[in-house]
Every structure is written in C-alpha cells, then in structure tokens.
Amino acid sequence: MIVPGTIVRVAATARLHLGFFDLGAGPGRRFGSLGLALDRPATRLTIAFADHPIVDGEECERARRYLMTLVAAHGFSGHHALTVREAIPSHAGLGSGTQLALAIGAGLRALHGLPADPRRDAALLGRGARSGIGIALFQAGGLAVDGGRGHAEQPPPLLARLCVPEDWRVILMLDRARAGLSGAGETAAFAALPAMAEGVSATLCRLALMAVLPALVEDDLAAFGAAITRMQEILGDHFAPAQGGRFTSKAVAAALERLAEAGAVGLGQSSWGPSGFAFARGDQEAARLAARAAAPGLEIHVCRPRNHAALSVAA
Numbered sequence: 001m002i003v004p005g006t007i008v009r010v011a012a013t014a015r016l017h018l019g020f021f022d023l024g025a026g027p028g029r030r031f032g033s034l035g036l037a038l039d040r041p042a043t044r045l046t047i048a049f050a051d052h053p054i055v056d057g058e059e060c061e062r063a064r065r066y067l068m069t070l071v072a073a074h075g076f077s078g079h080h081a082l083t084v085r086e087a088i089p090s091h092a093g094l095g096s097g098t099q100l101a102l103a104i105g106a107g108l109r110a111l112h113g114l115p116a117d118p119r120r121d122a123a124l125l126g127r128g129a130r131s132g133i134g135i136a137l138f139q140a141g142g143l144a145v146d147g148g149r150g151h152a153e154q155p156p157p158l159l160a161r162l163c164v165p166e167d168w169r170v171i172l173m174l175d176r177a178r179a180g181l182s183g184a185g186e187t188a189a190f191a192a193l194p195a196m197a198e199g200v201s202a203t204l205c206r207l208a209l210m211a212v213l214p215a216l217v218e219d220d221l222a223a224f225g226a227a228i229t230r231m232q233e234i235l236g237d238h239f240a241p242a243q244g245g246r247f248t249s250k251a252v253a254a255a256l257e258r259l260a261e262a263g264a265v266g267l268g269q270s271s272w273g274p275s276g277f278a279f280a281r282g283d284q285e286a287a288r289l290a291a292r293a294a295a296p297g298l299e300i301h302v303c304r305p306r307n308h309a310a311l312s313v314a315a
Helices: 060-074 096-111 118-124 133-140 183-192 198-217 221-243 250-262 283-293
Strands: 007-022 031-050 054-057 079-086 143-146 158-162 168-175 265-269 276-281 298-303 311-314
Touching: 007 096, 007 133, 007 198, 007 221, 031 096, 031 133, 031 168, 031 198, 031 298, 054 060, 060 079, 060 096, 060 118, 079 096, 096 118, 096 133, 096 311, 118 133, 133 143, 133 158, 143 198, 158 198, 168 250, 168 283, 183 221, 198 221, 221 265, 221 276, 250 265, 250 276, 250 283, 250 298, 276 283, 283 298
Parallel strands: 054 079
Antiparallel strands: 007 031, 007 311, 031 079, 031 143, 143 158, 168 276, 168 298, 265 276
C-alpha cells in the first residue's frame, strides 16, 4: 500500500574495482571482475511523493534522468521529490554512477511497495555494461567476483561473494584535480586497447582464484595484498596507453610509492582512477599509513569494509 507522507531514505557506499580478468576474446565471455565494498564515501538520498516533480541536491541532472527512466519503465503515475543529500565523487573510479542509479531504483521501489531488483534496475539504466560488481556489492557488500559479459543482454552474473575481515582497512586516496575515463571516452579507450594475451588473462584468473580468494577466507592480509598488487601491476601496464601510465594521477602514484616503502600491501588504482588504494590491518596501522600518503591536493580516507547491503529505510 502506498502511504502518503512516506519518505524513503537510501544510503549506498563506494566500491573498489580491483581488476578485470579477461580483456581478450576469451571463451565466449569478456571482462570478469573483482571488487570490494567500502563504508565511505557515500551516496545518500531521500525520495517521497510530491505535488510536482522535484529533483535537487548533488548530481541532480544525472539523478533526474535515472528517475524519469525508472518512472516511465514502471508506469508509475504521480510525482516524486528526490533529494541527493550526498554523493560519491564522480569519475573517480568508485562506482558513483551505478550506486546512484541503484539507490534511486531501490528508493522508488520501496516507495511504491515493489520488491527490490537491482539487476533489473541496472539493466534499465544502462549500468553493468562491463562489470557486475557494483550491483553485487549494492546487494550484499563484502568482496564480489563476477563472471563477465556473455551474449545475454544483462549484467554479468555474480560468481562469489565473501565477507572481508572487519579489522582490515583501506587507505583511499582521491585526487579531485583529475578524472577517470567514463562514457564515450571509456568506450573508445577499450576499443583502442590491444586484446589481452591469453597467458596474461590466465595469470590474472589464477591470482584471483588461487591467491586473492583463499587469502581472504584465511584472513591472510599479506598474501591477499601481494596478489592484489600483482594484478594491479599487470592491469596498470595494459591500460597505460589509455591513461598515460600505470596510474591516472601522478600524485596518487607518488603516494603509493611512499605507502609501499612504509609497508602497506594491496596497492593499486580503482577502475580508471584517479583514486588509489592500499590495505592495512587495524586503525593504528591505517592511521600511520594515511599520514605517509598525505600530500597537497590529495584527499585521504581510512575506510572500513562494508559487509552488508546498501540501506533503504522508509519513515
């Protein structure tokens, strides 16, 4: 039942894209990816019924497009008031577009009494074209592995989802002066890159299956970090022609060098960047490393893993 005066609040958080597995022709599938949910930065929004359409706050133009598309697809009547109170930084490699899209979809469905369906919302809004981890992490958090794109016109399937140890921390580095590739630029970059050699893809798959996932289950941060760092080196070299080097941001690259010297593990860039990351255990060690990463122009966050779904609350 639709209750007048109901306000739905949704909170979705950033994710790290830790890498693709297969950027060649593959055995009928492409991409496949690994990602991890963070507790911050966040997208927070409210949605309610209204006498006339209202969309305001952060990312309002993109939010308006998503809302209009979903309202038309569901055939909803009446008007809505949508306010994006906080948004994950856009074009930073943190999944801002997908999390905003899914948060609006979840809020609209809750408002109209429909069951949640992030995969359907993602398909309607053109999200998950290459990676399905943003959808999977919105649904359940933790660390997720997707199976890449096949011939079906739907987001990649979720293959595995694991909880991340609660005392693991991520030192997240944002360079607000730079922007990662997106949209048409991203599509063109993928088209221009050479096909990934089968041996390289095999190495990435082996690192994920035989190093990253077992280390996570066994709470072995050193082994996990070594595997992530190696995957990131391989992928950074593959994407270097499109992003001007292994990392999009020189400031982030320099910070990662300092963190490696200070003993951080699992160093890399999320998606096209420019955001960089490194892993540590516990608040004290994370704070020490965050201090080493600090530099003019960089925004440093110490993040926790998020092992639960994005939050949607009706009031």
